[in-house]
Amino acid sequence: MxxxxxxxxxxxxxxxxxxxxxxxxxxxxxxxxxxFRDWLVAHDRPATAESMTKYAIATWLGDLADLGxxxxxxxxRFKGLHRFILWLVAEEELGRDPMAGLQPATVKPKxxxxxxxxxxxxxxxxxxGKEFTERRDQAILRVLFDCGIRISECAGLEIGDVxxxxxxxxxxxxxxxxxxxxxxxxxTGRALDRYLRARRDHxxxxxxxxxxxxxxxxxxxxxxxxxxxxxxxxAGLEHIHAHQFRHGFAHRWLLAGGQxxxxxRLAGWRSDAMLERYGNSAADERARExxxxxxxxxxx
Numbered sequence: 005m006x007x008x009x010x011x012x013x014x015x016x017x018x019x020x021x022x023x024x025x026x027x028x029x030x031x032x033x034x035x036x037x038x039x040f041r042d043w044l045v046a047h048d049r050p051a052t053a054e055s056m057t058k059y060a061i062a063t064w065l066g067d068l069a070d071l072g073x074x075x076x077x078x079x080x081r082f083k084g085l086h087r088f089i090l091w092l093v094a095e096e097e098l099g100r101d102p103m104a105g106l107q108p109a110t111v112k113p114k115x116x117x118x119x120x121x122x123x124x125x126x127x128x129x130x131x132x133g134k135e136f137t138e139r140r141d142q143a144i145l146r147v148l149f150d151c152g153i154r155i156s157e158c159a160g161l162e163i164g165d166v167x168x169x170x171x172x173x174x175x176x177x178x179x180x181x182x183x184x185x186x187x188x189x190x191x192t193g194r195a196l197d198r199y200l201r202a203r204r205d206h207x208x209x210x211x212x213x214x215x216x217x218x219x220x221x222x223x224x225x226x227x228x229x230x231x232x233x234x235x236x237x238x239a240g241l242e243h244i245h246a247h248q249f250r251h252g253f254a255h256r257w258l259l260a261g262g263q264x265x266x267x268x269r270l271a272g273w274r275s276d277a278m279l280e281r282y283g284n285s286a287a288d289e290r291a292r293e294x295x296x297x298x299x300x301x302x303x304x
Contacts, residue, residue: 019091033084075112119249141234155246
Protein backbone atom coordinates (compact mmCIF):
# COMPACT_ATOMS: atom_id res chain seq x y z
CA MET A 5 0.00 0.00 0.00
CA UNK A 6 1.36 3.41 -1.01
CA UNK A 7 2.34 5.63 1.91
CA UNK A 8 0.26 8.76 2.46
CA UNK A 9 1.93 12.13 1.86
CA UNK A 10 1.16 13.20 5.43
CA UNK A 11 3.25 10.33 6.80
CA UNK A 12 6.10 11.03 4.40
CA UNK A 13 5.96 14.74 5.20
CA UNK A 14 6.15 13.98 8.93
CA UNK A 15 9.37 12.03 8.31
CA UNK A 16 10.70 14.88 6.20
CA UNK A 17 9.98 17.41 8.95
CA UNK A 18 11.97 15.27 11.39
CA UNK A 19 14.83 15.30 8.90
CA UNK A 20 14.60 19.08 8.51
CA UNK A 21 14.68 19.57 12.27
CA UNK A 22 17.73 17.31 12.52
CA UNK A 23 19.36 19.52 9.88
CA UNK A 24 18.60 22.55 12.10
CA UNK A 25 16.22 24.22 9.67
CA UNK A 26 14.33 27.11 11.23
CA UNK A 27 10.66 26.65 12.23
CA UNK A 28 9.76 29.44 9.79
CA UNK A 29 11.46 27.64 6.89
CA UNK A 30 9.76 24.35 7.78
CA UNK A 31 6.40 26.09 7.96
CA UNK A 32 6.87 27.57 4.48
CA UNK A 33 7.89 24.20 3.05
CA UNK A 34 4.90 22.47 4.61
CA UNK A 35 2.48 25.05 3.24
CA UNK A 36 3.43 23.91 -0.25
CA UNK A 37 3.16 20.21 0.58
CA UNK A 38 -0.18 20.60 2.35
CA UNK A 39 -1.66 22.74 -0.41
CA PHE A 40 -0.62 20.22 -3.06
CA ARG A 41 -2.05 17.38 -0.96
CA ASP A 42 -5.36 19.25 -0.64
CA TRP A 43 -5.38 19.82 -4.39
CA LEU A 44 -4.91 16.10 -5.02
CA VAL A 45 -7.77 15.22 -2.68
CA ALA A 46 -10.04 17.86 -4.26
CA HIS A 47 -9.39 16.27 -7.66
CA ASP A 48 -10.12 12.74 -6.43
CA ARG A 49 -6.50 11.64 -6.60
CA PRO A 50 -4.73 9.64 -3.90
CA ALA A 51 -2.47 11.78 -1.72
CA THR A 52 0.57 9.58 -2.26
CA ALA A 53 4.03 10.02 -3.76
CA GLU A 54 2.89 8.19 -6.90
CA SER A 55 0.46 11.04 -7.61
CA MET A 56 3.31 13.56 -7.75
CA THR A 57 3.63 13.59 -11.52
CA LYS A 58 4.95 16.45 -13.63
CA TYR A 59 1.50 16.95 -15.13
CA ALA A 60 -0.20 17.07 -11.72
CA ILE A 61 2.33 19.52 -10.28
CA ALA A 62 2.23 21.78 -13.35
CA THR A 63 -1.58 21.78 -13.26
CA TRP A 64 -1.60 22.62 -9.54
CA LEU A 65 0.78 25.54 -10.09
CA GLY A 66 -1.37 26.71 -12.99
CA ASP A 67 -4.46 26.59 -10.79
CA LEU A 68 -2.69 28.69 -8.15
CA ALA A 69 -1.83 31.25 -10.82
CA ASP A 70 -5.45 31.29 -12.01
CA LEU A 71 -6.51 32.04 -8.44
CA GLY A 72 -4.47 35.22 -8.62
CA UNK A 73 -1.50 34.18 -6.52
CA UNK A 74 1.47 36.51 -6.84
CA UNK A 75 4.55 35.24 -8.75
CA UNK A 76 6.55 35.44 -5.51
CA UNK A 77 4.04 33.14 -3.79
CA UNK A 78 4.11 30.71 -6.73
CA UNK A 79 7.91 30.64 -6.56
CA UNK A 80 7.86 29.89 -2.83
CA ARG A 81 5.34 27.06 -3.31
CA PHE A 82 7.39 25.68 -6.20
CA LYS A 83 10.58 25.63 -4.14
CA GLY A 84 8.87 24.18 -1.07
CA LEU A 85 7.35 21.25 -2.96
CA HIS A 86 10.58 20.68 -4.87
CA ARG A 87 12.54 20.42 -1.63
CA PHE A 88 10.13 17.73 -0.49
CA ILE A 89 10.44 15.85 -3.78
CA LEU A 90 14.24 15.94 -3.71
CA TRP A 91 14.09 14.43 -0.23
CA LEU A 92 11.70 11.72 -1.47
CA VAL A 93 14.14 10.88 -4.26
CA ALA A 94 17.09 10.79 -1.84
CA GLU A 95 15.10 8.50 0.47
CA GLU A 96 14.15 6.31 -2.52
CA GLU A 97 10.45 6.96 -2.01
CA LEU A 98 10.43 8.29 -5.59
CA GLY A 99 12.46 6.95 -8.46
CA ARG A 100 13.07 10.32 -10.11
CA ASP A 101 12.36 14.03 -9.79
CA PRO A 102 9.00 14.75 -11.49
CA MET A 103 9.69 18.50 -11.34
CA ALA A 104 12.80 18.24 -13.53
CA GLY A 105 12.26 20.61 -16.43
CA LEU A 106 9.60 22.69 -14.67
CA GLN A 107 10.50 26.33 -14.09
CA PRO A 108 9.38 28.48 -11.15
CA ALA A 109 7.47 31.68 -11.77
CA THR A 110 9.60 34.70 -12.65
CA VAL A 111 9.47 37.32 -9.94
CA LYS A 112 9.99 40.96 -10.80
CA PRO A 113 11.01 42.72 -7.59
CA LYS A 114 8.60 45.47 -6.59
CA UNK A 115 10.19 48.55 -5.03
CA UNK A 116 9.16 48.78 -1.39
CA UNK A 117 7.95 52.29 -0.48
CA UNK A 118 10.16 53.98 2.08
CA UNK A 119 8.51 55.43 5.20
CA UNK A 120 9.51 59.09 5.21
CA UNK A 121 10.87 60.76 8.33
CA UNK A 122 7.66 62.72 8.97
CA UNK A 123 5.63 59.50 9.15
CA UNK A 124 8.23 57.79 11.33
CA UNK A 125 8.00 60.76 13.70
CA UNK A 126 4.21 60.28 13.82
CA UNK A 127 4.75 56.66 14.83
CA UNK A 128 7.15 57.68 17.59
CA UNK A 129 4.63 60.21 18.93
CA UNK A 130 1.97 57.51 19.43
CA UNK A 131 4.03 55.92 22.20
CA UNK A 132 5.71 58.77 24.04
CA GLY A 133 3.94 58.04 27.32
CA LYS A 134 5.14 56.15 30.38
CA GLU A 135 2.84 53.10 30.25
CA PHE A 136 4.58 49.75 29.80
CA THR A 137 3.32 49.16 26.25
CA GLU A 138 4.30 52.70 25.28
CA ARG A 139 7.83 52.21 26.59
CA ARG A 140 8.01 48.83 24.82
CA ASP A 141 6.63 50.00 21.48
CA GLN A 142 8.82 53.11 21.46
CA ALA A 143 11.87 50.88 21.93
CA ILE A 144 10.71 48.43 19.23
CA LEU A 145 10.11 51.23 16.73
CA ARG A 146 13.46 52.84 17.52
CA VAL A 147 15.33 49.54 17.07
CA LEU A 148 13.62 48.82 13.74
CA PHE A 149 14.26 52.36 12.49
CA ASP A 150 17.81 52.78 13.79
CA CYS A 151 19.20 49.27 13.33
CA GLY A 152 17.36 48.03 10.24
CA ILE A 153 17.13 44.48 11.56
CA ARG A 154 14.58 41.93 10.37
CA ILE A 155 11.32 41.61 12.28
CA SER A 156 12.22 38.01 13.19
CA GLU A 157 15.56 39.24 14.55
CA CYS A 158 13.82 41.96 16.54
CA ALA A 159 11.30 39.51 18.00
CA GLY A 160 14.08 37.04 18.79
CA LEU A 161 16.12 39.46 20.90
CA GLU A 162 16.77 38.49 24.51
CA ILE A 163 17.70 40.70 27.46
CA GLY A 164 21.34 39.68 27.24
CA ASP A 165 21.51 40.74 23.60
CA VAL A 166 21.25 44.43 24.51
CA UNK A 167 24.60 45.98 25.40
CA UNK A 168 24.02 49.39 26.97
CA UNK A 169 27.14 49.43 29.15
CA UNK A 170 30.03 49.06 26.74
CA UNK A 171 29.27 49.32 23.03
CA UNK A 172 25.61 50.36 22.48
CA UNK A 173 24.83 47.39 20.23
CA UNK A 174 22.22 44.67 19.95
CA UNK A 175 23.58 41.18 19.33
CA UNK A 176 21.47 39.65 16.58
CA UNK A 177 21.19 36.02 15.52
CA UNK A 178 20.15 36.32 11.91
CA UNK A 179 19.26 34.46 8.77
CA UNK A 180 21.72 31.84 7.61
CA UNK A 181 22.93 31.39 11.19
CA UNK A 182 24.84 34.69 11.03
CA UNK A 183 25.53 36.45 14.33
CA UNK A 184 26.30 40.14 14.23
CA UNK A 185 26.49 43.16 16.52
CA UNK A 186 24.36 46.05 15.27
CA UNK A 187 25.03 49.51 16.76
CA UNK A 188 22.34 51.98 17.74
CA UNK A 189 22.24 55.70 18.46
CA UNK A 190 21.63 57.70 21.63
CA UNK A 191 17.84 58.02 21.24
CA THR A 192 17.45 54.29 20.67
CA GLY A 193 19.67 53.65 23.68
CA ARG A 194 17.46 55.93 25.80
CA ALA A 195 14.31 54.13 24.62
CA LEU A 196 15.85 50.72 25.39
CA ASP A 197 17.01 51.88 28.82
CA ARG A 198 13.54 53.17 29.69
CA TYR A 199 11.91 49.97 28.49
CA LEU A 200 14.32 47.71 30.39
CA ARG A 201 13.59 49.60 33.61
CA ALA A 202 9.85 49.21 33.01
CA ARG A 203 10.33 45.54 32.14
CA ARG A 204 11.82 44.77 35.56
CA ASP A 205 8.43 45.43 37.18
CA HIS A 206 6.42 43.39 34.68
CA UNK A 207 4.67 40.34 36.18
CA UNK A 208 6.34 38.07 33.59
CA UNK A 209 9.80 39.62 33.90
CA UNK A 210 11.37 36.53 35.49
CA UNK A 211 9.59 33.92 33.38
CA UNK A 212 11.45 34.45 30.10
CA UNK A 213 14.64 35.93 28.69
CA UNK A 214 12.71 37.37 25.73
CA UNK A 215 13.33 41.10 25.47
CA UNK A 216 9.84 42.15 24.43
CA UNK A 217 7.06 41.14 26.80
CA UNK A 218 3.37 40.85 26.00
CA UNK A 219 0.34 39.63 27.92
CA UNK A 220 1.33 35.95 27.73
CA UNK A 221 5.11 36.16 27.49
CA UNK A 222 7.66 37.07 24.86
CA UNK A 223 6.37 38.66 21.67
CA UNK A 224 6.53 36.60 18.48
CA UNK A 225 7.13 38.00 14.99
CA UNK A 226 3.38 38.47 14.69
CA UNK A 227 3.30 40.21 18.06
CA UNK A 228 5.91 42.75 16.99
CA UNK A 229 4.10 43.29 13.68
CA UNK A 230 0.80 43.76 15.54
CA UNK A 231 2.35 46.39 17.83
CA UNK A 232 3.67 48.24 14.78
CA UNK A 233 0.35 48.15 12.93
CA UNK A 234 -1.50 49.30 16.06
CA UNK A 235 0.76 52.35 16.30
CA UNK A 236 0.38 52.97 12.56
CA UNK A 237 -3.41 53.06 12.92
CA UNK A 238 -3.11 55.49 15.82
CA ALA A 239 -0.85 57.68 13.67
CA GLY A 240 -3.34 57.59 10.79
CA LEU A 241 -0.92 55.71 8.53
CA GLU A 242 -1.90 52.89 6.19
CA HIS A 243 0.04 50.03 4.61
CA ILE A 244 2.92 50.19 7.07
CA HIS A 245 4.88 47.00 7.70
CA ALA A 246 8.11 46.20 9.51
CA HIS A 247 10.18 45.41 6.43
CA GLN A 248 9.83 49.00 5.24
CA PHE A 249 12.11 50.00 8.11
CA ARG A 250 14.80 47.67 6.76
CA HIS A 251 14.52 49.11 3.27
CA GLY A 252 14.54 52.61 4.76
CA PHE A 253 17.67 51.83 6.76
CA ALA A 254 19.50 50.71 3.60
CA HIS A 255 18.30 53.80 1.71
CA ARG A 256 19.36 56.27 4.41
CA TRP A 257 22.74 54.56 4.77
CA LEU A 258 23.51 54.80 1.06
CA LEU A 259 22.05 58.32 0.78
CA ALA A 260 24.41 59.49 3.52
CA GLY A 261 27.36 58.06 1.59
CA GLY A 262 27.79 54.91 3.67
CA GLN A 263 29.91 52.12 2.22
CA UNK A 264 28.09 49.16 0.68
CA UNK A 265 30.50 46.71 2.34
CA UNK A 266 29.65 48.12 5.78
CA UNK A 267 25.93 47.97 5.00
CA UNK A 268 26.26 44.29 4.09
CA ARG A 269 27.83 43.54 7.46
CA LEU A 270 25.28 45.53 9.45
CA ALA A 271 22.33 44.03 7.57
CA GLY A 272 23.64 40.46 7.70
CA TRP A 273 23.74 39.92 3.93
CA ARG A 274 26.05 37.49 2.20
CA SER A 275 25.08 38.38 -1.35
CA ASP A 276 25.66 41.63 -3.22
CA ALA A 277 22.28 41.02 -4.85
CA MET A 278 20.63 42.05 -1.60
CA LEU A 279 22.28 45.47 -1.86
CA GLU A 280 20.61 45.93 -5.23
CA ARG A 281 17.26 44.74 -3.96
CA TYR A 282 17.18 46.84 -0.80
CA GLY A 283 18.80 49.85 -2.38
CA ASN A 284 16.34 49.87 -5.27
CA SER A 285 13.39 51.34 -3.37
CA ALA A 286 14.62 54.93 -3.45
CA ALA A 287 17.54 54.70 -5.88
CA ASP A 288 16.20 57.56 -8.01
CA GLU A 289 16.26 59.92 -5.04
CA ARG A 290 19.86 58.99 -4.27
CA ALA A 291 20.82 59.53 -7.91
CA ARG A 292 19.25 63.01 -7.87
CA GLU A 293 21.05 63.92 -4.66
CA UNK A 294 24.35 62.70 -6.11
CA UNK A 295 23.73 64.83 -9.21
CA UNK A 296 23.14 67.91 -7.06
CA UNK A 297 26.36 67.32 -5.13
CA UNK A 298 28.45 66.84 -8.28
CA UNK A 299 27.01 69.80 -10.23
CA UNK A 300 28.72 68.54 -13.39
CA UNK A 301 26.90 70.96 -15.67
CA UNK A 302 27.98 73.99 -13.65
CA UNK A 303 31.69 73.58 -14.36
CA UNK A 304 31.53 75.82 -17.41
